[in-house]
Amino acid sequence: MPGDDEPQYPTVLQGAKQNMAKFDNCVLLTRVGNFYELYFEQAEEYGPLLSLKVGYKQTKLGPVPMAGFPFFQLDRFLKTLVQDLNRYVAICDEFLINVSSKVKSGGLKHDRRVTRVVTPGTLIDEKFLDPYENNFLLSLQPLPPVANDSSGDVRGPEQSIGLAWLDLSTGDFLTQSINRGALPSAITRIAPREIILPADISADIKNEVQEIVGYDHRLLTLHQETSHFVSMSEWSTMLESPVDQDADSAFSTGEKQAGHRLLDYVQHRLQGLELRLQPPRQRELHQILSIDRSSLRGLEILETARDGLGRGSLFHAVKRTVTKSGSRLLRDRLSSPSASLEEINDRLELVSTFLESEDLKDSLIFRLRRTYDVQRIVQKFALNKGDADDILSLASAITETVATRDLLRAVVTLSSNASGHNSESGTSWEHPLERLLQRFDLEGPSHLRDRVASAIDEEGLLQKHRLEEDEAASVAALAHEVVLQSAPEDLQSLPKAVRSSRKSDDQKKDEIELTEPWIMRREASDTLLRLHEELSNLEAEKVALAESLRRDLKAPTLMLKSTPGLGYICHIRSATGFKKDKLESLHAKMVSSSKSTRSFYLTDWTRLGRRIDQAMLNIRDEEKRIFAALRELVIQNLVKLRRNASVMDELDVASAFATLAKEQSWVRPLVNNGTEHRIIGGRHPTVKLGLEEQGRSFVSNNLVLDQNERVWLVTGPNMGGKSTFLRQNALITILAQTGSYVPATYAEIGLVDQIFSRIGAADDLFRDQSTFMVEMLETAAILKQATSRSFVIMDEVGRGTTPEDGTAVGYASLHHLYYTNRCRTLFATHFHALADMTRDWPLLACYCTDVLEDERGSFAFVHRLKKGINRQSHALKVAKLAGLPPTALKVAESVLQHISEKKSASLTQGSAEARPPSMSAAAG
The missing domain is CATH 3.30.420.110 (MutS, connector domain)
Structure with a gap:
């Protein structure tokens, strides 16, 4: 800090300089009046990035760059700084403090201090927070x-x-x-x-x-x-x-x-x-179905791999939730499905309940649509940030939660009576909704809801918002052109237009007196009712005093006013239309006069005005006390409110899955403790939707992995549907363990602990890794981590290198999965030799897709899998579809024919392909 005898910047700028040094890794936003402002080098650096005009404040130490924006636009600029530019932001707020009456400002002074450092991970209630994702x-x-190991190898x-x-x-x-x-x-x-x-x-x-x-x-x-x-x-x-x-x-x-x-x-x-x-x-890891990093991306569970957008992802395809918090729960369940058989079946039972009763589902969704994001509202109060709007939303959500509890209870009672199950029968049957009903705890929240309803004046709150909107519009209009000039301390960084507007604002208030509306009902407390009665009596005295003065002074335009600049004045909209001698007898003190008005002080009105202002201040204080009590009630019910909200979220997800199942004709999967997969008529949940949007149909396929076939080796042409088949079975597994119905006509799935996928490849230039290196890293992770309860899909392992090397890597990977990991595996390849190299593996079966071609050369892909090996990749047909020039295609055809003839000749001469040993004994 500079010494006492060293020159300093004006107070606001000096404080900003110190805060910038203290929070040196942050962009500093300083609140001054109705604006947040940047100073010094940060104004020059970030002003243009935020599309703000940079001005210069003249000081004894030279010009200081400055840029600012209206306070109510804070969220907009925080989004740019924190989310788009990945910056930390220190917010320095402004507080009024009482000081000695000798201070020129009249007993009030501004204190400024950093109240929060905003980073991408510490957002609380910013409007740009994605409501459908956790932060x-x-x-x-x-x-x-x-x-x-014993050798100490780390x-x-x-x-x-x-x-x-x-x-x-x-x-x-x-x-x-x-x-x-x-x-x-x-x-x-x-x-x-x-x-x-x-x-x-x-x-x-x-x-x-x-x-x-x-x-x-x-x-x-x-x-x-x-x-x-x-x-x-x-x-x-x-x-x-x-x-x-x-x-x-x-x-x-x-x-x-x-x-x-x-x-x-x-x-x-x-x-x-x-x-x-x-x-x-x-x-705990054993509680969830673990999905490795490449699978989360390759299977496009939350976003598409190509552009990172939600549309086209599994989440987008299955989302039918109607609440924001329900959507967050759905995202969590899709990325971390359950590995508990009991939990999965409980979730599925709940979906079945809503699927069986359309009326129940529709009634529930109606209630859910009327709720708010309770989880985030409650947290605002937990951080002492909730306002009257938040508490009204919370009360409304509690009302819908109570209605939902009553709805579910009626359904359970009716169902129990109809089936003969009741508490007196001694049977252990439990309705699927009973588990959730037992988790509702509404006694405390219901009291909070009733207290809010009796305290908050919604109409007064609406009026308050209208006034705030008008004020914000006024500040925004004045903020278009910032001109920085010398000014008193509290005004030194305000635009000239804003400073000059203060006088005009006061003049407007001279003409019309505005009273901020109350947000609490008069009956919210006995004290508040008494204070309002006192204020009403004082207002009546004011009316009587005004009438008396108008009558005595013969001044029908006389008004009793209170202004920030002049205090309590009597105002007459006439220079001569009153009795001057009578005014002198009242010992009035003239304040100002013009050609058309007269303003003066009157002791009676000054005393009465002070009493009115004090009464209004007392009401404000009592309103703050009542709101603080309501806030405390929220805090006391935090656990219950969050617990009830989590039940509503589960109901949202379950009813959404029921809606999806009915809409898409999905079936309930049978999940058990086995290690088998039986999926009949399986469909890809997102590809099917995409094809239907184009007016095309999707070809379903079966998958049976059991004690006879644990590994499927899939061959077929490019664009034959191999990758889609692999992906759809992984997604069906994820959906089943999430607790959803699945796109199939029948599905029986043994509980899976981990899903791994090796699908697609791309250079990772950021990490200096080639396509083949990325592929090998992902393959290595699968071979090291997969267990006998895992489900693995591998597509084209080894394609990023020579055919010989690729075949060797593909065989080694398949061998390890078969003999070491012993897991359920779908392995798609264009290395057809792998089928010959593995033909004596008893638990491996070969399946393929094909191309149907007529005598005219027209062809169509047959996406339905059949048993066998397809040794034709039909790459030239795909190249033709892609639009390769005919001359290039002819060259490719001649080369392919030459290679095929050479290979046939080699085989004819007795050069058979070498088959590697099974190595099963070594692997065992």
Whole structure:
């Protein structure tokens, strides 16, 4: 800081200079009046990026660059800075404080301080938050590597990493412990907006994480905790309820340390704002169907691989949810399907219930459409940010939740009576809705709803919003042209147009007196009712006083006014239309006069005006007290409100799946503990929709993997549907374990622990990896991690190199999957030799697609699979469809014929293909 004798910038600019030094990795936005402003080099750097005009403030130390925007446009500019430019933003807000009456400002002064640092992972209630996605902040805590054999050999993949992630907008807080090899899949599944790493993290792990997220442009932050971690009990002040002592021991050391760093980082970013998060929930790997990173992308579960858009993804194809939080739950379930047979069947039973009763489903959806995003609204109150609109929305959501509970209860009662099952019968039958009904807890929330209804004046709130909109429009109009000139401290950075408008605003208020509407009903409390009665009496005195003065002064245009600039004045819209002698007898003090008006002070009105203002201030204070009590009621019911909201989300997803099943004629899958796949008439959920939009039909296919056939080797022409077949069976499996009906005429699926896919390939220039390298990395991960309960689809392994090398790699991969992993596998290839090399494997079967060609040369792809091997890839037919010039096609045909003749001659001479040994004994 500069010394006392050193020249300084004006107060606002000096404060900004200090904050920019303190928050040196942030863009600083300083609130001054109705504007947020940037200064110094940040104004010059970010002003043009934000399409703001950069002006210059003249100071003793030289001109200072400045740029600004109206305060109500903060969300718009935060979106650009935080989401588009990936910047951290420090928000410096403005507060009025009382000071000595000697201060020229009349006893009030502005204090400014940074109240929050906004980063991509710490968004709370910004309007640009995607309502259909979680906004996760992820913390990683690598633990020391573990030697995995007696020789002390340390291997990277065995290193354990603790994960903790939370969504500040909902309060969701989760943890997980994984091996290092699963880190890419975990990060892709969680899809964090920001990742926190220990400040002392090793370079190799930091580089690995950077490589994983580099293409996604997610921010990495190194953070050193400000306090030493002892136990999870330290978190109690930041949670809505403490972590259970027994549960504490269930969390790994890595999870606890990652959670501590996460909470410490959030507290630092929120500058001490009180937190009330949900207690951490541990997500164990055995509880979910693990989908590796390349499968999440290759199968296009949440977004398309080509352009990263939602349209065309599985999520887009199956989304029928009607609430925002229900959509977030659907995304979570699709990326992390269940691996619990009981949980899957409970979900399917719920879908069946809604599918069987159209009226029940429609009534439920009607209720769901009228609810709000309770999870995010409740979290705003937990962070002390909720307003009257939020609490009204919350009350409305509670009303619909109560109605939903009553609807479901009536259905359960009616069903129990009709089937003869009741509490007196002694039978153990339970309606599928009963489990959810038992989770509703509405006593406290219902009281909150009733209290809100009796307190908030919705009409007054609407009037308040109309006034705010008018004010915002006025500020926006004045903000178009910013001219920076010398001005008093509090006005020094306001546009000239705004400064000059203050006088005109005061003149307008002289003509018409505006009173901000009340947002609380008079009956909200006994005190408020009494205060309103007192104000009504004072207003009556004001009316009587005005009438008396008009009569005594013979001045029908006289008005009693209160203005910010002049105080309590009597105003007459006439220079001569009143009795001057009578006015003198009242000892009035003239304030101002013009050709057409007179304004003066009158002791009686000054005393009465002060009493009226004090009464209004008392009402405002009582309204604040009542709202604080309502806010406290929300806090007291946090757990119940979140629990009820989660039940509504589950109902939304289940009813959405029922809608989807009826609309698309999907069937309920039979999920069991076996290791078989029986899918009859299976269809690809997104490709089918795409074809139908083009007026084309989709060819369904069967898949049977059982004790006779565990691996299918699929051959066929390009564009013959091999990749679609592989993908559709993986997606059907995911949908089944998500708890959805599936696109098939029959589906029986043994529980799958992991899904792996090796589909498609592309250069990864960011990581300096060729197409073949990417393919081999993905293949290696599958061969290392797949178990006997996994489901693997592999498409064209080895195609990125020579046919000989590709055949060798393809055979080795297939051999490992068959003899070592022993998992259900679909393996598509153009290396037809693999069929010959594996023909003595008893659990491997060959299937193919084909091309149907007539005598005129016309052809059509036959997408239905049949048993056998297709040794023709028909690549030239695809090339013809693609529009290759006829001359090029002729050359290709002659080369192909020459190669075929040479190969036939070689075989005729007795040069048979060598078949590698099975190596089953070695593999066993």
